[in-house]
Amino acid sequence: MKRIGLGGKVFRAVLWVAFGLFFMFPLYAMADFSTRNLIAGGRTMQAWKNLVADEALYQAIVISLLLAVFTVVAMLLVLVPTMIWVRLRTPWAKGMVEFLCLLPLTIPALVVVVGLRNVYLWVTYFFGESALTLTFVYVVLVLPFAYRAIDAALSSIDLQTLAEAARSLGAGWPTTILRVVVPNIWSGILSAAFISIAVVLGEYTIASLSGFQTLQVQIVAIGKSDGPTSVAASLAVLLFGFVLLLILSLVTRGRRRVAADPAVPTPAPSGVSA
Amino acid sequence: MTNGVAVELNDLTRVYGSVKALDGLTLHIEPGELVALLGPSGCGKTTALRILAGLDEATSGTVSVGGRDVSNVPANKRDMGMVFQAYSLFPHLSVLDNVAFGLKMRGKAKSDRTSGAADMLDLVGLSAHKHKYASELSGGQQQRVALARALAIQPRVLLLDEPLSALDAKVRSQLRDEIRRVQLEVGTTTLFVTHDQEEALAVADRVGVMSQGRLEQLAAPADLYANPATPFVAEFVGLNNKVPAAVSSGRAQLLGTSVPTLQGSITSGSGVAMVRPESVTMSPDPAGTSTVSSVAFLGPISRVYCSLADGSVISAQMASTQARRFAPGDPVTVGVEPTGVLVVPE
Numbered sequence: 124m125k126r127i128g129l130g131g132k133v134f135r136a137v138l139w140v141a142f143g144l145f146f147m148f149p150l151y152a153m154a155d156f157s158t159r160n161l162i163a164g165g166r167t168m169q170a171w172k173n174l175v176a177d178e179a180l181y182q183a184i185v186i187s188l189l190l191a192v193f194t195v196v197a198m199l200l201v202l203v204p205t206m207i208w209v210r211l212r213t214p215w216a217k218g219m220v221e222f223l224c225l226l227p228l229t230i231p232a233l234v235v236v237v238g239l240r241n242v243y244l245w246v247t248y249f250f251g252e253s254a255l256t257l258t259f260v261y262v263v264l265v266l267p268f269a270y271r272a273i274d275a276a277l278s279s280i281d282l283q284t285l286a287e288a289a290r291s292l293g294a295g296w297p298t299t300i301l302r303v304v305v306p307n308i309w310s311g312i313l314s315a316a317f318i319s320i321a322v323v324l325g326e327y328t329i330a331s332l333s334g335f336q337t338l339q340v341q342i343v344a345i346g347k348s349d350g351p352t353s354v355a356a357s358l359a360v361l362l363f364g365f366v367l368l369l370i371l372s373l374v375t376r377g378r379r380r381v382a383a384d385p386a387v388p389t390p391a392p393s394g395v396s397a
Numbered sequence: 398m399t400n401g402v403a404v405e406l407n408d409l410t411r412v413y414g415s416v417k418a419l420d421g422l423t424l425h426i427e428p429g430e431l432v433a434l435l436g437p438s439g440c441g442k443t444t445a446l447r448i449l450a451g452l453d454e455a456t457s458g459t460v461s462v463g464g465r466d467v468s469n470v471p472a473n474k475r476d477m478g479m480v481f482q483a484y485s486l487f488p489h490l491s492v493l494d495n496v497a498f499g500l501k502m503r504g505k506a507k508s509d510r511t512s513g514a515a516d517m518l519d520l521v522g523l524s525a526h527k528h529k530y531a532s533e534l535s536g537g538q539q540q541r542v543a544l545a546r547a548l549a550i551q552p553r554v555l556l557l558d559e560p561l562s563a564l565d566a567k568v569r570s571q572l573r574d575e576i577r578r579v580q581l582e583v584g585t586t587t588l589f590v591t592h593d594q595e596e597a598l599a600v601a602d603r604v605g606v607m608s609q610g611r612l613e614q615l616a617a618p619a620d621l622y623a624n625p626a627t628p629f630v631a632e633f634v635g636l637n638n639k640v641p642a643a644v645s646s647g648r649a650q651l652l653g654t655s656v657p658t659l660q661g662s663i664t665s666g667s668g669v670a671m672v673r674p675e676s677v678t679m680s681p682d683p684a685g686t687s688t689v690s691s692v693a694f695l696g697p698i699s700r701v702y703c704s705l706a707d708g709s710v711i712s713a714q715m716a717s718t719q720a721r722r723f724a725p726g727d728p729v730t731v732g733v734e735p736t737g738v739l740v741v742p743e
Contacts, residue, residue, distance in 0.1 A: 281483050287452050288485040288543075290472040292550060293502035306489040 157355035170351035187338035224270035269315035276311020401586030402463035409458035420610035433601035478547030486531035499550035642670035674714035
């Protein structure tokens, strides 16, 4: 492996610092503003306390977190078996499924809301007017990102051979999917889940136009009267997203290392030295 | 020891769109027998194996195992162990867990699973690697674990789908012998699919040569080698020299020699004799009408290629010590040993 010289190390350190400052400065500014006492001066944690003390904001946080969980669960239940089935049994349908999954990227949120109005008459008829009904829209919204993540994971394994090996050993389809395929595309599933959570926690347009009070809608509303609390909530969401991405990075890096490390020294076998 | 059951493939046909992958294949495998299906890519041998495994469906025909029609039984209920061409170990499981997987699917207790899997790993000589993962094993080791995994469930039939094709030559021949040893030890009825003639002849009780979805010939290796029934089989088992010949009274005249004809040959008139390289003789002769064109050194043996007077090329296989006598451009006289040849119409 090529060694990096002193000049290279300095250049790398400068880049790290420059990019670190570029990305950290807005976060620092948000942290600074959210802890500033705008009336009496000095520092206060009141804005951060408001995240749980303000009932409306607290409810919005709970709803957004529930939406994220429901969206991830529904997305995985729909997408993972479908994609596995399409690859194994109906590969001719792969293009169509991909097109359908990527379609939401091309449709503006405003159009989605208008288009879904009639559908939501039925949704609210059956499920009531809870903000959690946004789950249905959000599942569609996260499809492009989740599809890409799971598709990449499925492409990295020999799905057909693994599934056939499991079947020949006596596993039914549910067992094959849950015990053989899913553990081997775990990094893709995690990526899809985390990206979906980030999308749901960042979504404003559809929730606002539909009149639901999610976290993002509340942040905008609070921002009009209580800037520090609004910024504290935004920063909390950002940090939550960073933590998710960090976990994703650590998990997938660990798995990549295992997968890409066939050169682990092994003692010669007792029989054939293969 | 014979733990096997009889397998019957009856008039199997498999059509993909306009392609007929199997065209009325009928094959009977005796209990405990190892039959190799040999043929070039696309001849239908893997399709036949996959239909037997339940991983593909026949367009028509039936599959019977142990006298019971299993044509409509799903793959996971057929009780067949399979080793695939591609590495098929589950990457997230250790070697021991891989081998124990089939036992787990059968609801065996953990202690039984562990001891059963350990026994199979002993059988293939990989006990020392039981806690490793597939990514820590070589290709040969992975295929041996796959063999142990397939045998751990004590299958009624063992299916081997070109299990050696991804391995290098040395490992391939070692594992080939090991597969035969293990198969004889457990006595499971086995179907082995390969495109490698040497592999099929070395391990099988009987070899079936397939072409275009049909079984051209099914015979014991020595019989198949000595008496190929069709030109395709002859060429596939190494009779790849085509020499003009005249046939009369059950003998063929070729290269100035009279040799007996094999069953399936034309009975009279002129044709093309299919001669294997080891039956061709060659001697240095300044007055010879043939010329050595090249010499290929293959270790203990060599192949000497020679242009005949009519411009056709013939190859002779001989010990490398003998082949040293020849160099490109040397005039030689070419003959044929008096073994049987297959003579087909021109």
